[in-house]
Amino acid sequence: MPELPFTLDQLRILKAIAVEGSFKKAADLLYVTQPAVSLQIQNLEKQLEITIFDRGGRKALLTEAGRLLLEYCERILNQCDEACKAIEDLNSLKGGTLVIGASQTTGTYLMPRMIGLFRQKYPEVSVQLQVHSTRRTGWSVANGQIDLAIIGGQLPGDLENLLQVIPYATDELALVLPSKHSLSNKKELLKEDLYKLNFVTLDSQSTTRKVVDKLLQDSGLEIQRLKIEMELNSLEAIKNAVQSGLGASFLPVVSIERELAAGTIHKAFIADLEVKRELKLITNPSRYTSRASEVFKKNILPQFASLDSPLRKI
Amino acid sequence: MPELPFTLDQLRILKAIAVEGSFKKAADLLYVTQPAVSLQIQNLEKQLEITIFDRGGRKALLTEAGRLLLEYCERILNQCDEACKAIEDLNSLKGGTLVIGASQTTGTYLMPRMIGLFRQKYPEVSVQLQVHSTRRTGWSVANGQIDLAIIGGQLPGDLENLLQVIPYATDELALVLPSKHSLSNKKELLKEDLYKLNFVTLDSQSTTRKVVDKLLQDSGLEIQRLKIEMELNSLEAIKNAVQSGLGASFLPVVSIERELAAGTIHKAFIADLEVKRELKLITNPSRYTSRASEVFKKNILPQFASLDSPLRKI
DNA sequence: TTTTTTAGGTAATCAAATTTTATGGAGACA
DNA sequence: TGTCTCCATAAAATTTGATTACCTAAAAAA
Known part of the structure; x- marks a missing residue:
């Protein structure tokens, strides 16, 4: 388990200097003071045992090692940005997958309409419908393979306590x-x-x-x-x-x-x-609830729920 | 200039947990205490506004968002490792380029032998030989386009003071x-x-x-x-x-x-x-000296230097 | 030239983030 | 049921990093 000889902040500073051509301008760009930039680059150079910039002249020029590092730096930072975007998409329901469980009946006659409605609102979230027996669906919800499910039968006793069951x-x-x-x-x-x-x-x-x-x-x-x-x-x-x-x-x-x-x-x-x-909505309260699952439960299900279902009252 | 919502350390911890399946084991692997791991993951989750692990059961399981992040995490960490390796190679002379300047005569009759010797020792460092007039070679050394050079003529006066000139x-x-x-x-x-x-x-x-x-x-x-x-x-x-x-x-x-x-x-x-x-070695003391350049000067040149050259005494 | 300006390095101080130690709670397992 | 493991939490300690203030050198201007 090798220690990492640099931090993302240092890479960010390196890139800023390379772009701006000057420690000071990089500092301004990053909203820090110039000594902060100097120190970070010094740390980076010390840790990697290389010289990154020639500070002689007017501009801070990259050395060979500096150019090499910069290449990786850009790739790494790009990956970071991408990761952020992907996570944001997930948060704003512009991505991700919602896995719904259902019995034969609801899966055939009810779910298609609900899923259609959901996909209309969040076309970038893909939905997977799994039609299984009540028992198997229950276990899948319990171990997280299914985000939420609607069942018509009786859950095995041990699952009843584990899962949240809402009359639907x-x-x-x-x-x-x-x-x-x-x-x-x-x-x-x-x-x-x-x-x-x-x-x-x-x-x-x-x-x-x-x-x-x-x-x-x-x-x-x-x-x-x-x-x-x-x-x-x-x-x-x-x-x-x-x-x-x-x-x-x-x-x-x-x-x-x-x-x-x-x-x-x-x-x-x-x-x-x-x-x-009674058709019942089951979810696993001890597990992470995805945003998509939340939205499905709050916004989609109530439109199909009976008037006396707790879901209506949310 | 977007702030980075995570650090490499956090990603490293994330990966360790994913690999080990447990916060504690990850902590052991990384030689830190378990709370440190917990807190970092909590920070990460807070900053990205996602849940990464389901901590319910025996094992810490990744959520959908966690899996997504882990993918990027691995790519990023791989790039980091690669960068380290590349830098190490440069340091240990398993890569990089050495640019040598020479006059017609030395470039034709002396350098080939020296470069041959160098490449025999460091076959992974590529060497570039630039044959130019003394004047032009001098300027190239001054502005860093050439790492070191051997010249037989007289440098322009202004360069004499700027460069280090060693009788060779x-x-x-x-x-x-x-x-x-x-x-x-x-x-x-x-x-x-x-x-x-x-x-x-x-x-x-x-x-x-x-x-x-x-x-x-x-x-x-x-x-x-x-x-x-x-x-x-x-x-x-x-x-x-x-x-x-x-x-x-x-x-x-x-x-x-x-x-x-x-x-x-x-x-x-x-x-x-x-x-x-007099053939003279010229270098630019105000510039970064690459490891390859150092080694060339210390180990290769003396073998060809006259007995009274300062290079012999190193 | 001499002066002014600008970039960058250094040092001391200070704030913030991380880690550790210590402790508590919840689930797994015998 | 007790024990063990794993994770969360809180307070203290350490480390890290940033800022202010100051200094030096080199370029630009007078």
């Missing part, structure tokens, strides 16, 4: 039927009607599936009695299956806006039953 | 005759014999010519009575002329060693007359 919005999981289904005409279904349906569901490992199962169970339904026609691992696939009349499903309303508008899918209401889950 | 060697200007010349058989010529000769001389502007003229005049000869067959501006040309029997000439002995050995030219002795001039 309520996501209704609507019962959807093929438009031509016989039950589609009824104003309101009864819970018992569910037993008559064939379901197309997400596979049993998915967070959304677990949430739905739990909610139905909590409301008194015996989920073993529900008939599952098939399990698919993509919401889009399920939507297609429902539209094709293959069965019913509980799907996030955000994912079926277009289909509802087009009438290709029917959303049913069930008496005494609302299947809803 | 005595250069005999021998009277040479064609080997077949009738006078070549005489053991010793008389001054009067010179009037019988046809001379081939350097042109009258040349320093050597002036020196010869002056010496002959001082010894009582009437130089107007000497017959000048032709004036040439190159010693080699004169040598060829003499060898071809076109006339006699006064030539520096160093320039005819080969021809004397081969017997193609005859060196005559004149009673009561020695045509000699």
Whole structure:
């Protein structure tokens, strides 16, 4: 670990003298007194064991060693300036990367709009969206690989304490039927009607599936009695299956806006039953929060948050 | 004139932490205490308005801004190391350029040998030889374009005081005759014999010519009575002329060693007359002396200096 | 020339920045 | 739970660097 034989200040002074051709002018340029400049150059010469300037005549002239050093000096100072600029850009959100985590659902239907809004405001910050399971997303937030995430499921207990979890919005999981289904005409279904349906569901490992199962169970339904026609691992696939009349499903309303508008899918209401889950924003309070992350949380998320979310009140 | 928001020491610390993964280890590596490291990083973070390390867990981890800064940090420190190495090379004569001045004669017959010796010892120092008139060489030494020079003539008066002039060697200007010349058989010529000769001389502007003229005049000869067959501006040309029997000439002995050995030219002795001039080393004491120049003067020149030269006594 | 001006070096004093010593708190690990 | 490690903090000490004042030498002007 070699000691550094010079400081950036000394290099700055060296350059100033070389530019101005005089110790005094360099001193003026740098807003210090001339002795300060003299001493620093003397230190530099002593430490490097070279003579840098010929002080004989009218002008301070560089020696061979001085010219050599000056070359490096300029390169070094340029790199320093560049570094400053890069950091400034990062601070003013003219650079950097924001890494966002999301579940399948939010990642597919919600995030694209939010990210679009963010990029519109800060086009020079690149955004990376990582769609993973709730569990994996949680760990990524915990160890800093993801700046912030929105999840719909339940975090593992140990993470709950580690991370900051803010209720963000309520996501209704609507019962959807093929438009031509016989039950589609009824104003309101009864819970018992569910037993008559064939379901197309997400596979049993998915967070959304677990949430739905739990909610139905909590409301008194015996989920073993529900008939599952098939399990698919993509919401889009399920939507297609429902539209094709293959069965019913509980799907996030955000994912079926277009289909509802087009009438290709029917959303049913069930008496005494609302299947809803809380979407939550998770961040890691014990970690550095990037400016981009801050801005995203403060300015972008609230525009999509439900009215009762704490995010609205910031 | 932007202030620099960081110091090289801070960058060095940053790098050490990044490498070691811990403030403490970095402190050990740099031979300082741990608080010193902490404070410097805090200063750095304050000045750049960024967070560089996540200090939460077991290891100190870089944030995005920290990684960005580290990149520049490494480049900057590398440049610094390179600069140091270049300066060291210069100091240890593993680089740099030595500029030597010389007159026609010394430049042609003496310098090549000296430079050869120097380059043998310091092959990485490049040497530049500039052959000019005494006057011009003197000025070049005065204004630093030439590090040191050997001259045979008289410096302009104003330069004599400005420069350091050290007697270096005595250069005999021998009277040479064609080997077949009738006078070549005489053991010793008389001054009067010179009037019988046809001379081939350097042109009258040349320093050597002036020196010869002056010496002959001082010894009582009437130089107007000497017959000048032709004036040439190159010693080699004169040598060829003499060898071809076109006339006699006064030539520096160093320039005819080969021809004397081969017997193609005859060196005559004149009673009561020695045509000699002092070769002098000139340097500029008011200017920076490069290491290469120092070494050349101390180690190379003495090997060629006459016994009574002050250079021998160093 | 002689005087004036300007650039740069030196020395003593002083202020500021860094380091160290000493100490405390938080998380990791047994 | 206790211990250990790592980092942060505070006060004191040291070092560094800057300023003021003064001096010298060389160039420019009178």
